[in-house]
Structures are given as C-alpha cells and as structure tokens.
Amino acid sequence: xxKRAMTxxxxxxxxxxxxxxxxxxxxGDPLDLWPSEVVLDHMTDAALLADADAVICYVxxxxxxxxxxxxxxxxxxxxxxxxxxxxxxxxxxxxxxTPWHGExxxxxxxxxxxxxxxxxxxxxxxxxxxxxxxxxxxDVTRYNALQRLKxxxxxxxxxxxxxxxxxxxxxxxxLQRGRPEKRDQYMEALQxxxxxxxxxxxxxxSVSQLDLQDLALLxxxxxxxxxxxxxxxxxxxxxxxxxxxxxxxDLDHTxxxxxxxxELVIQAVTNLLTNALDYTPPGGRVTLRTGVMxxxxxxxxxxxxxxxxxxxxxxxxxxxxEPFYRGQASQALGVPGTGLGLTIVRQIARLHGGDVLVxxxxxxxxxxxxxxxxxxxxxxxxxx
Numbered sequence: 608x609x610k611r612a613m614t615x616x617x618x619x620x621x622x623x624x625x626x627x628x629x630x631x632x633x634x635g636d637p638l639d640l641w642p643s644e645v646v647l648d649h650m651t652d653a654a655l656l657a658d659a660d661a662v663i664c665y666v667x668x669x670x671x672x673x674x675x676x677x678x679x680x681x682x683x684x685x686x687x688x689x690x691x692x693x694x695x696x697x698x699x700x701x702x703x704x705t706p707w708h709g710e711x712x713x714x715x716x717x718x719x720x721x722x723x724x725x726x727x728x729x730x731x732x733x734x735x736x737x738x739x740x741x742x743x744x745x746d747v748t749r750y751n752a753l754q755r756l757k758x759x760x761x762x763x764x765x766x767x768x769x770x771x772x773x774x775x776x777x778x779x780x781x782l783q784r785g786r787p788e789k790r791d792q793y794m795e796a797l798q799x800x801x802x803x804x805x806x807x808x809x810x811x812x813s814v815s816q817l818d819l820q821d822l823a824l825l826x827x828x829x830x831x832x833x834x835x836x837x838x839x840x841x842x843x844x845x846x847x848x849x850x851x852x853x854x855x856x857d858l859d860h861t862x863x864x865x866x867x868x869x870e871l872v873i874q875a876v877t878n879l880l881t882n883a884l885d886y887t888p889p890g891g892r893v894t895l896r897t898g899v900m901x902x903x904x905x906x907x908x909x910x911x912x913x914x915x916x917x918x919x920x921x922x923x924x925x926x927x928x929e930p931f932y933r934g935q936a937s938q939a940l941g942v943p944g945t946g947l948g949l950t951i952v953r954q955i956a957r958l959h960g961g962d963v964l965v966x967x968x969x970x971x972x973x974x975x976x977x978x979x980x981x982x983x984x985x986x987x988x989x990x991x
Contacts (some may be wrong), residue, residue, distance in 0.1 A: 658731035675716030886916035907980035920969035
C-alpha cells in the first residue's frame with residue numbers, strides 16, 4: 608500500500624541520505640528506505656508519510672484512531688494543511704531539510720482540540736534537498752493537564768505552608784516580646800497554628816499517598832456501610848449536640864455490603880461529616896443516609912451526607928474537589944481548613960472505582976448533599 612501510494616509522487620531512482628548525522632548514503636529505490644507497512648501499522652504513535660511536495664501518501668491506523676480522520680480523507684492532502692505547525696513558521700525550516708520536534712494544538716475530526724507532540728523528519732538527497740517526510744504525532748493532552756495540576760498543587764501547597772510558618776513566627780515573636788498578661792492568649796493562638804500546620808502536612812501526605820495507590824493492590828474487605836455510619840454518628844453526636852445541630856440517620860437496611868478499604872472509607876465519610884457540621888449553623892440538621900443508586904449505568908452503594916448549612920454555589924461545584932479550593936461559604940463563615948478534605952474524598956472514591964457528587968442550590972439554609980459512591984460487587988469487578 609505504501610509503495611503504491613508513494614509511486615505516484617516520487618522519482619523512481621535517487622541517491623538518498625536520511626537527515627540524520629553520519630547516516631550512510633545509499634543508492635537505489637527510495638521506497639526501500641521506508642519502514643515496512645507492518646511496522647508502521649503497529650506503531651502506537653500516529654504516523655504520516657509525505658512525498659517531496661509534502662503531499663500525504665500514507666497514514667497508519669494509530670493516526671486514524673487519534674484524529675478520527677480515515678486514510679482516504681487524508682491521503683492526497685497537504686502535510687502543511689494537516690499539521691498546524693506550518694502556521695507557526697516551522698514548515699520553511701523542515702522544507703530546508705532540518706528535522707523539527709515540538710508541541711502544537713491539533714483538531715480531531717469531531718472538532719475537539721488536543722495537544723500533540725509532533726516530530727517531522729525529512730529524508731534528503733545528497734544535496735540536502737528533502738525527498739520524503741516522516742511525521743509522528745502523540746496525544747499529550749492528559750500529560751499536560753497533569754503537569755499543570757502538579758504545578759498548581761506544588762505552588763498552592765508552598766503558599767499554604769509559607770502562610771502557616773509566618774503565623775508561627777508571629778506568635779513566637781509575641782511570646783518573646785508581647786505583653787506578659789496576654790501570654791496565655793498568645794500560647795493558645797500558637798498551639799492553634801501548630802495544629803493547623805500539622806493538619807495541612809498530614810493532608811498533603813494523604814493526597815500524595817493516595818496518588819500512588821493502586822486499586823489492584825488496595826487492601827479491601829467486606830464492609831457494612833450502615834454499621835460504619837451508625838458508629839460514626841454515635842462518635843460525633845456530642846460534637847453535634849455542643850453545636851446545637853441535630854445529627855440524624857436514615858439508613859437503607861437492605862443495602863449490600865461493599866468491598867473496600869475500611870480506613871479510607873472512614874476517612875472519606877469523616878471528611879464529609881465534619882464539613883457538614885462546620886458549615887451548618889446552630890438549630891440546623893445533618894443527616895447521614897445510605898442507599899443504592901444508579902450512576903452512569905452502574906449500581907453503587909451510596910453514603911450520603913445532607914446538611915442545612917450554607918450550601919455550595921452552582922458555579923463552585925466543579926471546583927470544590929480541586930486541591931486548596933475554598934469557596935464563598937468558607938470565607939463568609941471563617942471556617943478554618945486546608946482546602947484538601949474534599950480532594951481526599953474524591954481520591955478515595957475513585958480509588959475504589961466510585962465517585963463523589965455534590966448537589967446544592969447554593970441557598971443558605973437549604974444546604975448541600977454530598978454523595979459518596981462505591982461500586983457494588985458486579986460493578987466493582989468491571990472496574991478491577
């Protein structure tokens with residue numbers, strides 16, 4: 608197929624030299640320099656071949672999968688049109704016989720843009736004039752997104768740690784030089800700052816550890832969500848009573864057991880429950896519920912935390928699970944925190960093949976509903 612397509616465009620004989628230093632010059636059919644169709648067809652990266660006029664003569668199956676374009680739609684088109692790097696002034700360099708490698712934004716057949724790592728290597732004759740072009744593409748959209756998230760995470764973590772250390776320095780200075788009669792007050796504030804820093808470091812450690820976890824290696828066992836939530840309700844009943852909040856339960860006693868890591872599930876539900884108690888005013892209500900829910904076509908066991916607190920604004924709901932995000936309610940109420948609690952909840956849910964959802968009108972008094980989903984046995988096997 609490759610030779611048949613290329614024959615329409617290439618001089619049948621020539622003295623070829625691939626544009627790689629120290630490559631031996633060879634006489635003969637230029638088509639013999641090309642990798643076999645079998646090799647190209649089995650490459651995981653998208654590959655295109657073009658003739659001396661930069662007309663595409665071949666694309667491999669990986670290119671079709673990546674872009675959504677079929678070979679008949681692309682073959683015969685200009686490589687300069689197919690690759691936007693030409694618009695960036697790269698194409699004159701490549702036509703001059705110099706290989707090029709970099710990132711560009713490409714567009715799939717369905718109109719969806721993606722970040723692509725592109726390499727174009729000309730194959731030149733003895734005089735350095737390109738006769739053939741080899742091009743590869745690799746989708747790096749997810750990699751770039753992860754790198755941006757990593758950079759943001761490190762930056763925000765550094766800012767949080769710096770702020771906590773600054774607070775410690777302030778109160779240490781006040782203990783040394785402040786008014787003696789306020790020493791107990793300074794000490795209490797210092798202890799609070801130490802506790803907040805400790806919580807931040809612990810949660811940063813949790814986030815990093817959860818990132819390294821593998822579902823296949825996660826220690827799991829049968830877990831009764833109803834029993835676990837009842838125990839948590841009993842444990843936090845005094846906290847709720849002190850805050851004059853009603854802590855109620857509404858459990859589905861037909862709920863099947865799940866297979867999960869008990870410590871991680873307790874951590875996730877605890878984060879949701881303590882958030883609900885923090886954001887619910889005196890006289891409010893927090894309800895712990897369980898049930899079976901259908902989500903994205905699958906059946907899940909659900910641990911649900913309802914509250915009558917401040918709620919989450921609709922435009923914030925896509926952000927609340929991002930690291931260090933602090934919404935309007937936390938700022939309005941002055942609730943202390945690291946902005947990592949919900950990030951950890953989502954990591955734990957997804958580590959188990961589940962998810963966490965939020966529903967709220969953002970109206971104070973109507974509160975929020977956070978739903979933690981864990982796959983039931985058949986659904987979990989599909990995720991394993």
